[in-house]
Amino acid sequence: MTRSKAPPGSFFDLAAAGAGAVDTPAAASETAAVPPCNPSVDALRERFPDGVLRNEVSAGDQDVVYVHPARLVEMLGWLHENPDQQYDHLADVTAVDHGGGRPIEVVYQLWSIPHRAALRVKCELPLDSLEIDTVTGIWVGANWLEREVYDLFGVHFTGHPDLRRILMPEGYAEGHPLRKDFPLRGRFSRAEQTRRALTQDPEDYYMPGEIGGRVPQLVAEDAGGDAEEEDDVD
Amino acid sequence: MLGSGSPAFLTTRLDFVVNWARRNSLWPMPFGTACCAIEMMASAASNFDLARFGMERMSFSPRQADVLICAGRVPYKLAPVLRRIWDQMMQPKWCISMGACASSGGVFDVYSMVQGIDTIVPVDVYIPGCPPRPEGLIYGLMMVQEKIRGESLANHADLRAEDPLAAGRPRADDREVTDLTGPFGNSTHQNRVSGLVATDAVGRSEDRLP
Numbered sequence: 001m002t003r004s005k006a007p008p009g010s011f012f013d014l015a016a017a018g019a020g021a022v023d024t025p026a027a028a029s030e031t032a033a034v035p036p037c038n039p040s041v042d043a044l045r046e047r048f049p050d051g052v053l054r055n056e057v058s059a060g061d062q063d064v065v066y067v068h069p070a071r072l073v074e075m076l077g078w079l080h081e082n083p084d085q086q087y088d089h090l091a092d093v094t095a096v097d098h099g100g101g102r103p104i105e106v107v108y109q110l111w112s113i114p115h116r117a118a119l120r121v122k123c124e125l126p127l128d129s130l131e132i133d134t135v136t137g138i139w140v141g142a143n144w145l146e147r148e149v150y151d152l153f154g155v156h157f158t159g160h161p162d163l164r165r166i167l168m169p170e171g172y173a174e175g176h177p178l179r180k181d182f183p184l185r186g187r188f189s190r191a192e193q194t195r196r197a198l199t200q201d202p203e204d205y206y207m208p209g210e211i212g213g214r215v216p217q218l219v220a221e222d223a224g225g226d227a228e229e230e231d232d233v234d
Numbered sequence: 235m236l237g238s239g240s241p242a243f244l245t246t247r248l249d250f251v252v253n254w255a256r257r258n259s260l261w262p263m264p265f266g267t268a269c270c271a272i273e274m275m276a277s278a279a280s281n282f283d284l285a286r287f288g289m290e291r292m293s294f295s296p297r298q299a300d301v302l303i304c305a306g307r308v309p310y311k312l313a314p315v316l317r318r319i320w321d322q323m324m325q326p327k328w329c330i331s332m333g334a335c336a337s338s339g340g341v342f343d344v345y346s347m348v349q350g351i352d353t354i355v356p357v358d359v360y361i362p363g364c365p366p367r368p369e370g371l372i373y374g375l376m377m378v379q380e381k382i383r384g385e386s387l388a389n390h391a392d393l394r395a396e397d398p399l400a401a402g403r404p405r406a407d408d409r410e411v412t413d414l415t416g417p418f419g420n421s422t423h424q425n426r427v428s429g430l431v432a433t434d435a436v437g438r439s440e441d442r443l444p
Contacts, residue, residue, distance in 0.1 A: 168346070169311045177345050186345030190415035191408035193345075194353050197310035198317055198404050 038063040040085055040112075040119050044075065051075050053124075064120045072123055073133045079110065079119070080138050087112045087119060090135070093145035095153040099180030106132055106155060125155065134160040152178035169200055249386045256300070256326060257382040258288040260375065263299030263323060265316060268306030270333035270365040277368035289375060296322040301378060302355070303371070307335035308348045314402070320355040321401045325394045328378050331357045332371060334364045339415070349415035353406045 036042060036055060041063050045052045051071035056064050067075055079087045087110040096105040103124040110119045123132060134157040135142045146157045147166040154176035157163060165172060173196075174187040186193060262284075266274055278284045278292060293299035296319045308316055320329065331351050334340035337360045339349035348354060358381060361374040385393055406414060 174345065182345070184344055189408075189412065190349055190353075191411040193310055194313070194348070194404045194406075194411050195408070197313040197348070198354070198402060200311075200314050202314050202318070 036063045037061045038117055038119055040079065040087075040117065041065055043082075043084065044079070047078060048075050058120070062118060062120060064122060066122050066124065069123045069125060069132050072121075073135060073138070076108065076110075076121065076135055077138050079121075085112065086114045087117075089113055090139035090142055090145070091118075093135075093142055093149055095149045095155060095178075097153060097178065097180045101127060103127065104130060104153060104155065106149065108135070130155045131158055132156075133158055136160060152176055154179065169197070171196070171200060245386075245388060249388075252387060253382050253385055257379040260287075260289050260300045260328075260378065261291055261293040261298065262289050262375075263296050263302045263319065264292050264294070264305065265302060265319065266305040267308060267312065268333075268335065268365075270305035270336070273365045273368055274303060274305045274332065274371060277371045282368040282372060284372065284375070287372065287375060287379070296320075297324060299323055300326065301328045301330060301375070303330045303332055304336045304351050304355075305332040305365075307340065307342055308351055308354070309346045310348055311346075313348050313354050316351060317354050317402055317404075325396065326382075328358045328381070329355055330359045330361060330371075330374050330378065332361045332374070333366055334362060337362065340364065353404055353411045353414055356405050 036057060041052075041055050044065060045055070048067075048071060051068050051074070053066040053068060055066065058064050076087075079085045089111040090108065091111045092107070092109040094107050094109075096107060098105070103126045106123045106125060108121040108123075110121060111117070112119075125132060130153075132155060134146055136146065136157075137159070143160070143162065144166055146160055147162070147164060149155050150157060150160075150163055151165040151167050164170065168177065175182055177186075188196070264271065264274055266272075276282060278289070289301075296302075300323075302320060302323060304316065320327075329351075331337045335342060335347075336351050337357075339347050343349065351357060352360075359374045359377045361370050363370050366374075404411065
């Protein structure tokens with residue numbers, strides 16, 4: 001598969017040309033008039049014709065694919081496993097709240113180390129059903145990233161092994177701060193915030209395993225490894 | 235020698251010796267959370283050499299520290315940690331609030347940030363700046379030294395009394411927190427609730443810029 005990086009200015013050239021020569025799918029929006037720079041977009045559209053809602057090119061050469069939330073894990077898994085794709089690095093999981101009752105976008109920024117290609121996958125979730133499947137089964141590193149999105153936007157990742165707040169305190173009761181309807185100074189008065197902050201025990205933020213219980217467990221699990229080492233010594 | 239009425243000669247001499255010892259061996263407890271901590275490190279390094287004034291050793295254990303230097307912004311999640319460190323320090327102890335964020339919240343007038351650590355712990359000296367230069371920190375520490383110079387063992391109980399029940403609680407009561415954290419500066423143009431619902435900022439119209 002040839003993956004040539006788009007030359008500088010190609011975005012403007014193609015936009016000026018109207019991209020009439022490129023066959024864009026009928027479902028694509030106006031912004032998809034620019035042909036994708038990344039061949040993974042077409043491959044994804046071919047493999048999952050009903051999963052890809054639309055695609056666009058952002059900032060010149062960044063391909064964005066909007067996918068159906070129900071097919072997300074399946075499609076990301078395919079992008080991860082397929083030898084022509086191999087998106088083995090999940091660079092970021094984040095979300096965008098555009099406000100005004102518009103759906104919240106969950107953004108997956110992928111990077112393929114073998115192919116040196118970047119792909120941005122977005123899922124639009126309506127405000128009344130902020131639920132999406134976790135991708136921790138594909139990239140283990142998604143664990144804390146999804147916790148952050150849950151903490152700041154209130155998106156629930158079903159199947160997540162440990163969905164807790166990660167940045168705000170565990171007992172934070174004011175909501176999800178990066179939502180557009182969240183007041184800048186929080187919902188409680190400063191006095192209430194101060195009082196609540198000081199009634200927290202700092203050690204409550206961590207599970208017992210995170211404070212100290214985990215290290216001895218690892219040693220105990222390595223008991224089999226110790227036996228191997230003894231064999232090596234022998 | 236032991237006069238009556240005015241402070242006795244022996245008492246004042248003892249005060250002088252004790253205060254001299256205290257003010258020339260102030261060990262800082264560095265509580266650095268942001269860029270102010272970089273300036274604090276520069277103050278301790280050879281160019282500015284804080285050790286000249288007796289801050290010989292940054293004490294990373296609160297139990298062997300005399301002055302808490304809170305350098306940087308403190309989020310609410312860190313507030314109980316700051317308070318616990320202050321409670322762990324032994325008397326006599328002093329506190330310096332270094333920089334705009336520690337003193338007032340600075341530009342971070344947001345949901346997550348303590349609006350001045352004086353709502354959490356008592357503060358002796360506030361150092362303005364964003365961040366203050368090392369000279370500023372040294373000046374602040376010398377102000378602490380001046381404060382110590384004026385102390386007397388005669389009113390030691392007043393100066394150094396601590397209510398055990400106050401441990402782990404905010405220093406300021408609700409009303410004082412409201413006064414200390416009221417909107418000011420550019421933040422008067424913001425509202426507590428987005429969408430122009432009536433807020434504290436609107437209710438306190440005298441705080442708003444024209």
